[in-house]
Amino acid sequence: MTHIMEIDGVEVAFSEGETVLEIAERHQKEIPTLCYDPRLEPFGGCRLCIVELEGARNPVASCTTKATPGMVVRTATDTIEAYRKTLLEMVVSENREVDVSPLRGYASGELTGLRERYEIDGNPRITGATSGTSKTDDNPFILRDYELCISCYRCVRVCAEQEGDHAINVMNRGFHTQITTEFDGLLRDSACTFCGQCIQTCPTGALGDKKALRAADDVADAVPNKTRTICPYCGVGCSVDVLTSNEKIVGIHPAMDGPANQGALCVKGQFAYDFVQHPDRLKTPLIRGEDGELHEATWEAALDKAAAGYRKTYAEHGRHSIYGIASGRAPSEAAYLMQKFIRVGYGTNYVDNCSRA
Amino acid sequence: MSNPLVDMQKPDVIFCIGTNMTECHPVAATGLKKAVARGAKLIVADPRRIGLAEMSDLFLPLRVGSDTALLLGMAHVIAREGLIDEEFIKDRTTGFDDFFEHISQWTPEWAETITGVPARDIEQAAMWYGTADRGAIYYTLGITEHICGVENVQSLCNLALMTGNVGREGTGINPMRGQNNIQGAGDSGALPNNYPGFQAVTDPEYQSKFKAAYGTEVDLEKGITKVTALELCGDSIHAMLIDGENTLLSDPDREHCEHALRSLEHLVVIDIFLTETAELADVVLPATAWGETDGVCTNTERRVQRLRAAVPPPGEAKPDWWIICQIAQRLGFKGFDFDAPKPIFNELCQLSPIYAGLDWERIDKGATDIFNNQWPVPHKEHPGTPRLHEETFVNGRGIFSNVHYRDPAETISDDFPVWLTTGRRLQSYHTRTQTGRAQGIDYLLSEESLEVNPTDIDKWNLADGEWCKMSSARGSITIKVKATNRSPRGTVFASFSFADVPVNLLTGSGYDPITHTAELKVCPVRLEPL
Numbered sequence: 001m002t003h004i005m006e007i008d009g010v011e012v013a014f015s016e017g018e019t020v021l022e023i024a025e026r027h028q029k030e031i032p033t034l035c036y037d038p039r040l041e042p043f044g045g046c047r048l049c050i051v052e053l054e055g056a057r058n059p060v061a062s063c064t065t066k067a068t069p070g071m072v073v074r075t076a077t078d079t080i081e082a083y084r085k086t087l088l089e090m091v092v093s094e095n096r097e098v099d100v101s102p103l104r105g106y107a108s109g110e111l112t113g114l115r116e117r118y119e120i121d122g123n124p125r126i127t128g129a130t131s132g133t134s135k136t137d138d139n140p141f142i143l144r145d146y147e148l149c150i151s152c153y154r155c156v157r158v159c160a161e162q163e164g165d166h167a168i169n170v171m172n173r174g175f176h177t178q179i180t181t182e183f184d185g186l187l188r189d190s191a192c193t194f195c196g197q198c199i200q201t202c203p204t205g206a207l208g209d210k211k212a213l214r215a216a217d218d219v220a221d222a223v224p225n226k227t228r229t230i231c232p233y234c235g236v237g238c239s240v241d242v243l244t245s246n247e248k249i250v251g252i253h254p255a256m257d258g259p260a261n262q263g264a265l266c267v268k269g270q271f272a273y274d275f276v277q278h279p280d281r282l283k284t285p286l287i288r289g290e291d292g293e294l295h296e297a298t299w300e301a302a303l304d305k306a307a308a309g310y311r312k313t314y315a316e317h318g319r320h321s322i323y324g325i326a327s328g329r330a331p332s333e334a335a336y337l338m339q340k341f342i343r344v345g346y347g348t349n350y351v352d353n354c355s356r357a
Numbered sequence: 358m359s360n361p362l363v364d365m366q367k368p369d370v371i372f373c374i375g376t377n378m379t380e381c382h383p384v385a386a387t388g389l390k391k392a393v394a395r396g397a398k399l400i401v402a403d404p405r406r407i408g409l410a411e412m413s414d415l416f417l418p419l420r421v422g423s424d425t426a427l428l429l430g431m432a433h434v435i436a437r438e439g440l441i442d443e444e445f446i447k448d449r450t451t452g453f454d455d456f457f458e459h460i461s462q463w464t465p466e467w468a469e470t471i472t473g474v475p476a477r478d479i480e481q482a483a484m485w486y487g488t489a490d491r492g493a494i495y496y497t498l499g500i501t502e503h504i505c506g507v508e509n510v511q512s513l514c515n516l517a518l519m520t521g522n523v524g525r526e527g528t529g530i531n532p533m534r535g536q537n538n539i540q541g542a543g544d545s546g547a548l549p550n551n552y553p554g555f556q557a558v559t560d561p562e563y564q565s566k567f568k569a570a571y572g573t574e575v576d577l578e579k580g581i582t583k584v585t586a587l588e589l590c591g592d593s594i595h596a597m598l599i600d601g602e603n604t605l606l607s608d609p610d611r612e613h614c615e616h617a618l619r620s621l622e623h624l625v626v627i628d629i630f631l632t633e634t635a636e637l638a639d640v641v642l643p644a645t646a647w648g649e650t651d652g653v654c655t656n657t658e659r660r661v662q663r664l665r666a667a668v669p670p671p672g673e674a675k676p677d678w679w680i681i682c683q684i685a686q687r688l689g690f691k692g693f694d695f696d697a698p699k700p701i702f703n704e705l706c707q708l709s710p711i712y713a714g715l716d717w718e719r720i721d722k723g724a725t726d727i728f729n730n731q732w733p734v735p736h737k738e739h740p741g742t743p744r745l746h747e748e749t750f751v752n753g754r755g756i757f758s759n760v761h762y763r764d765p766a767e768t769i770s771d772d773f774p775v776w777l778t779t780g781r782r783l784q785s786y787h788t789r790t791q792t793g794r795a796q797g798i799d800y801l802l803s804e805e806s807l808e809v810n811p812t813d814i815d816k817w818n819l820a821d822g823e824w825c826k827m828s829s830a831r832g833s834i835t836i837k838v839k840a841t842n843r844s845p846r847g848t849v850f851a852s853f854s855f856a857d858v859p860v861n862l863l864t865g866s867g868y869d870p871i872t873h874t875a876e877l878k879v880c881p882v883r884l885e886p887l
Contacts, residue, residue: 232537306640
């Protein structure tokens with residue numbers, strides 16, 4: 001069922017259950033948010049998404065306000081923008097000055113972006129207490145730099161709602177608010193599975209990808225390129241963006257629009273990518289020599305020897321003596337050519353893949 | 358999977374059996390967790406108290422290898438209580454009357470004697486699944502890696518067919534595939550019984566079709582499976598080409614496997630590392646890895662997706678497709694003059710009816726509002742098929758199978774009094790050729806350990822954190838003991854991931870006679886303190 005409401009003087013259609021923020025975003029309204037992650041239940045904590053609602057005494061948070069037929073909303077009046085700037089100045093006043101690396105996480109630049117948009121410089125109008133104490137945690141994956149925390153609870157909510165792990169929560173109130181695990185311990189000793197979802201939803205970089213930050217130390221160019229692909233591990237087929245810098249993989253971002261994962265990843269997909277550029281990788285063909293050992297060889301020599309072996313086996317034992325096993329990890333083109341190799345070359349069905357064990 | 362991954366959030370009753378989803382398919386499990394948070398009932402059948410069991414409404418801790426008995430008992434209750442979907446059975450299935458008679462003898466009380474699960478819990482599970490508007494079944498290798506894997510799957514099909522839980526949102530029979538392109542490897546025809554697109558090699562029509570396409574006549578008889586081929590190494594199989602599989606560590610009965618590969622006259626291995634298997638090869642050819650290779654893969658929900666290269670390969674490593682083409686060209690085989698993955702994939706699409714509507718460009722664009730790219734995609738305008746069996750079954754009608762329970766190939770005895778079951782862990786992947794080389798994973802999982810119930814540890818004179826010797830009819834290994842209530846009394850668990858704890862030296866007691874899948878989930882062992 002489609003209804004009509006008005007946003008900034010224009011009539012727009014919406015469906016039952018949609019929020020004002022969702023409808024406004026669909027119509028390219030750039031409403032600032034900090035506690036909002038479209039995958040999570042609306043929270044209404046940061047109040048940056050406030051809009052004027054005709055008939056309401058005060059501005060309302062658009063993320064928690066469901067649209068109703070005939071509603072009239074203004075998203076960016078001078079008053080609303082002034083409110084937003086003040087709110088942001090209060091948020092920023094709690095944070096130490098920091099240049100947040102984009103490698104900390106998918107959303108780590110959100111607060112920085114809003115600071116620039118609302119021209120909040122280094123001489124804050126509002127000063128006062130700061131909140132959050134950074135936690136020393138020896139885990140190799142998740143940086144817990146809570147001095148940058150703005151208590152938006154996105155990490156807590158993504159862990160509970162999206163991941164279903166409930167590993168982290170909030171303790172204390174006001175300026176003393178702190179994100180923590182049970183008994184304020186290490187993540188390893190909590191229900192945390194190191195899926196990295198908290199890192200990726202954090203809008204300030206308070207939670208950061210330690211592994212990506214370490215990798216970036218080795219490369220000059222710190223702003224990564226992104227390549228969309230599919231995770232190399234299980235059969236779920238999560239979409240990921242591989243972050244690269246100077247031909248080095250420096251990290252992984254989950255693809256928020258991935259059809260199979262919708263932004264979710266697990267510890268393997270998020271962090272276990274560096275086997276690719278590991279020194280153990282095979283770099284040249286190897287041929288077993290007369291001494292019984294494997295020796296480096298040219299492609300020409302290795303391919304000739306590979307082919308010669310099949311030619312000899314075929315001549316001596318016939319076409320049913322040669323067998324092909326395709327990989328469940330290589331792309332389909334490899335599996336297709338493996339079966340074609342056996343079927344075209346030997347006229348047999350002596351081919352399988354690794355699915356039986 | 359008969360149903361798409363998004364359906365995992367939609368069932369009323371979820372029945373998970375033989376799947377440790379929170380560890381092996383963690384992202385899929387997030388969908389189930391959302392369904393449970395919304396109020397869906399979760400039934401978990403597994404020998405071990407795994408993560409899913411902890412969040413279940415009903416946990417059925419069955420003895421390893423007794424799945425068929427449990428499922429027969431549930432079918433009995435569903436029939437006895439009149440919870441069958443008569444209209445669905447009449448319109449869509451065949452063989453129900455015989456099946457109805459068959460299951461009348463398999464009471465939950467009988468099933469209790471086999472499985473160890475209380476009859477009242479089997480009844481409760483049957484009542485919940487049988488009365489669900491949307492009942493969904495999820496399973497993994499805990500169902501298939503048995504000598505009765507086929508019967509286990511047929512038993513699950515029986516439950517879904519008798520209750521009409523197929524072909525609708527939030528229902529279905531959903532096996533979770535374990536590797537990122539294991540579905541694609543089968544789709545592409547790397548199977549001894551099927552051409553690409555699951556076209557049977559025994560059908561003369563498909564033989565003619567591929568003769569026309571390839572210019573070669575291929576046997577009308579099925580080929581042999583990998584398991585049989587390994588058994589015949591040195592007898593009738595004398596050469597192999599293995600692409601990207603660490604056969605030695607992943608397959609059962611490692612000594613047998615190593616002996617088989619060593620008895621080949623010619624072994625060529627294509628891989629990214631010098632794996633234990635590659636070390637046995639005559640020629641090792643370095644392949645490009647994930648992140649360096651352009652291509653296509655298919656996930657567990659039959660969605661065909663694009664893999665992209667992000668970085669250049671190390672040294673002289675080359676794509677798998679290029680390597681196979683080079684060997685084929687040297688042997689004078691026709692049809693291997695490819696210079697890119699795109700024409701290879703397009704050739705596959707032309708020959709495979711389930712990919713007929715796909716091509717490289719469409720996969721490159723990715724899933725859109727119009728095209729989901731889940732096969733079958735019979736023609737270019739077709740969006741893809743998220744849900745199978747909505748109107749009809751491919752083979753006509755759903756067939757009830759009158760299955761019988763069988764004991765595992767080996768059962769516990771005085772010599773081997775403990776059940777060993779094997780599997781995987783969240784932080785490692787298969788034989789650790791990849792996760793073992795990822796920085797930081799060691800922090801979470803640095804070594805393998807044997808999960809033993811604390812009471813058993815005392816009874817067997819073992820000690821938590823100490824080493825023990827574990828033996829089966831095939832061999833012995835040493836492994837560190839870990840006390841945990843995840844393991845029930847009398848059953849222990851280990852993964853096969855760590856090369857220094859080669860658990861697959863012990864396994865390999867039997868194979869499913871039809872699929873040749875090894876019974877990796879059941880292995881009687883003896884434990885002794887060291």
